[in-house]
Amino acid sequence: xxxxxxxxxxxxxxxxxxxxxxEWLRGEGPDVDIALCTRIRFARNVQGYRxxxxxxxxxxxxxxxxxxxxxxxxxxxxxxxxxxxxxxDALEREVLVERHLISREHAHSERPRSVAYDAGxxxxxxxxxxxxxxxxxxxSGLCVGETYRAAEALDDALLGAVPIAFSEQFxxxxxxxxxxxTGLRASVMLHLPALVWGDEIERAAHSAQxxxxxxxxxxxxxxxxxxxxxxxxxxxxLGRTEAEVLEDVETAVRQLVDxxxxxxxxxxxxxxxxxxxxxxxxxxxxLQNAHILTSEECLTNLSAVRLGVHQELIQHLTVxxxxxxxxxxxxxxxxxxxxxxxxxxxxxxRRAGVVRAVLTRAxxx
Numbered sequence: 408x409x410x411x412x413x414x415x416x417x418x419x420x421x422x423x424x425x426x427x428x429x430e431w432l433r434g435e436g437p438d439v440d441i442a443l444c445t446r447i448r449f450a451r452n453v454q455g456y457r458x459x460x461x462x463x464x465x466x467x468x469x470x471x472x473x474x475x476x477x478x479x480x481x482x483x484x485x486x487x488x489x490x491x492x493x494x495x496d497a498l499e500r501e502v503l504v505e506r507h508l509i510s511r512e513h514a515h516s517e518r519p520r521s522v523a524y525d526a527g528x529x530x531x532x533x534x535x536x537x538x539x540x541x542x543x544x545x546x547s548g549l550c551v552g553e554t555y556r557a558a559e560a561l562d563d564a565l566l567g568a569v570p571i572a573f574s575e576q577f578x579x580x581x582x583x584x585x586x587x588x589t590g591l592r593a594s595v596m597l598h599l600p601a602l603v604w605g606d607e608i609e610r611a612a613h614s615a616q617x618x619x620x621x622x623x624x625x626x627x628x629x630x631x632x633x634x635x636x637x638x639x640x641x642x643x644x645l646g647r648t649e650a651e652v653l654e655d656v657e658t659a660v661r662q663l664v665d666x667x668x669x670x671x672x673x674x675x676x677x678x679x680x681x682x683x684x685x686x687x688x689x690x691x692x693x694l695q696n697a698h699i700l701t702s703e704e705c706l707t708n709l710s711a712v713r714l715g716v717h718q719e720l721i722q723h724l725t726v727x728x729x730x731x732x733x734x735x736x737x738x739x740x741x742x743x744x745x746x747x748x749x750x751x752x753x754x755x756x757r758r759a760g761v762v763r764a765v766l767t768r769a770x771x772x
Contacts, residue, residue: 427526427527427528428727428730428731428734429506429507429508429527429528429545429734430444430527430528430529430545430546430547431443431444431446431506431507431528431545431547431596432444432547432730432733432734433547434547434726434727434730435547435548436546436547436548436549436550437548437549437550438548438549438664439547439548439549439726440598440717441549441597441598441599441663441664441667441668442548442549442595442596442597442660442664443547443548443596443597443598443636444545444546444547444548444595444596445545445546445548445549445550445551445553445554445593445594445595445596446507446543446544446545446554446592446593446594446595446596447543447544447551447554447555447557447558447591447592447593448541448542448543448544448558448591448592448593448594449541449542449558449562449579449589449590449591449592450537450538450540450541450579450581450582450583450586450590450592451538451539451540451541451542451562451565451569451571451572451579451581451590452538452539452540452571452572452579452580452581452582453470453473453474453539453540453569453570453571453572454570454571454572454573455570456470456539458538458539458582459518459535459536459537459538459539459582460537460582462518462535464518464519467518467519467520467535468519470519470534470535470539471491471519471520471521471534471535472519474521474534474535474539474540474569475489475491475521475523475534477565477568477569478523478532478534478565480568481564481565481568482564483560483561483564485525485526485527485529485530486525487523487524487525487530487532488523488524488525488526489521489522489523489534490521490522490523491519491520491521492509492513492514492516492520492521492522493519493520497514498739498742498743498748499743500514500515501514501738501739502739502740502743503522504739505734505737505738505739505740506528506734507531507545508522508524508528508531509522509531509533509536510533510536512536512537513533513536516535516536518535519535520533520534520535520536521534521535522534528545529544529545529546529557530542530543530544530545530557530561531543531545537582537583538581538582538583538586538590540565540569542558542561542562542565543558544557544558544561549595549657549660549661549664551593551595551653551656551657551660552653552657554593555593555649555653577645578590578644578645584645585642585643585644585645586644587644587645588644588645588646588647589644589647589648589649589652590644591641591644591649591652592640592641592644593640593641593652593653593656594638594639594640594641594656595638595639595640595656595660596625596636596637596638597636597637597638597639597660597663597664597667598634598635598636598710598713598714599611599635599636599637599663599667600635600710600711600713600714601667601670601671601673601674601714602663602666602667602670603635604670604674604683604686605670605673605674607666607670608637611663611666612637614659614662615639615659615663618655618659619641619642619643619655620639620640620641620642620655620656620659621638621639621640621641621642622637622638622639623637623638623640624636624637624638625637625638633702633703633706633707634706634707634709634710634733635710636706636710639656639659639660639663640656641655641656671714671718675718675720684720686711687711687712687714687715687720687721688715688720689711690707690708690709690710690711690712690715691708691711691712691715691721693708694708694709694712694732694762694763694766695763695766696763697759697762697763698756698759698760699755699756699759700736700755700758700759700762701755701758702736702737702738702754702758705732705736705758705762706733709729709732709733712724712729713726713729716729723769723770723772724766724769725769728765728766728769731765732761732762732765732766735761735765736758736761736762738754741754741757741758741761742754744761745757
């Protein structure tokens with residue numbers, strides 16, 4: 408279509424490139440139509456150092472350097488590249504947040520701190536966050552066991568290289584009491600639009616919370632569930648074995664996946680079928696034609712279109728198209744893509760242009 412915007416060239420940066428979607432948006436794997444990604448995280452602290460929140464600047468710098476050297480010495484595949492966050496500007500750090508490689512707290516902290524991750528972004532290790540080290544392993548789709556085994560191998564390599572604080576009585580010692588014990592956090596990112604549209608999401612969240620699982624937004628603790636994305640994870644580690652934690656999370660997530668599928672079928676085959684299809688195609692029309700899109704409006708409409716693609720209502724778009732839009736329209740990625748800092752109103756206009764460019768390219772295939 409003439410007059411439609413072209414996707415800007417992605418500039419060179421110190422961090423990951425937006426043309427790579429990373430493991431969490433790879434779009435392949437078991438139950439990936441609902442379960443985008445599985446993450447296993449271990450919280451670990453180095454024996455002989457105070458917790459990160461109590462370190463002075465000299466101690467924090469010493470710990471950061473020690474752990475960077477230790478990670479560089481690990482004989483693991485894939486290899487990790489370490490970045491000192493104090494050497495990255497605020498926008499580059501925010502890109503890492505949007506890619507789930509670091510937490511928002513890690514990005515905004517002022518103490519010496521780093522992150523190490525691999526080229527495919529299937530592994531990320533946060534140095535000097537709330538704990539001295541938080542190692543994360545990601546796998547696309549719902550694959551709790553596979554992700555855990557990869558995380559366990561990484562943790563074993565770390566335990567062989569670093570003296571980790573451990574108590575025979577309590578297990579691994581962590582800055583927050585909720586992580587004491589195994590230090591394990593297992594989480595799955597779910598897309599649950601049918602449960603939201605069918606007014607079932609509060610009941611679903613309550614059923615997870617009854618077995619001590621947390622249901623949070625896309626960016627974890629304290630974040631909103633924009634775009635109908637929810638993270639389901641364990642809340643308690645003390646007194647629970649790793650096997651019990653993994654079983655709790657996988658059982659609950661599989662129930663939510665099945666529940667979402669049943670409601671999708673009901674919405675598309677019952678008396679709400681026309682209303683559901685209308686919602687999907689109105690969302691597609693908005694994305695195709697809007698010249699101003701806020702982050703929230705973009706995610707809301709993308710959620711409906713994603714449902715339409717997975718339910719085969721929309722044939723010409725792929726999940727990769729939608730995942731590219733999801734990533735590129737996040738505020739930091741959008742500014743990185745445009746190679747300039749943008750005021751909120753300017754971001755909304757540029758975001759709409761990027762969405763139209765991706766959709767136009769998809770329609771011309």
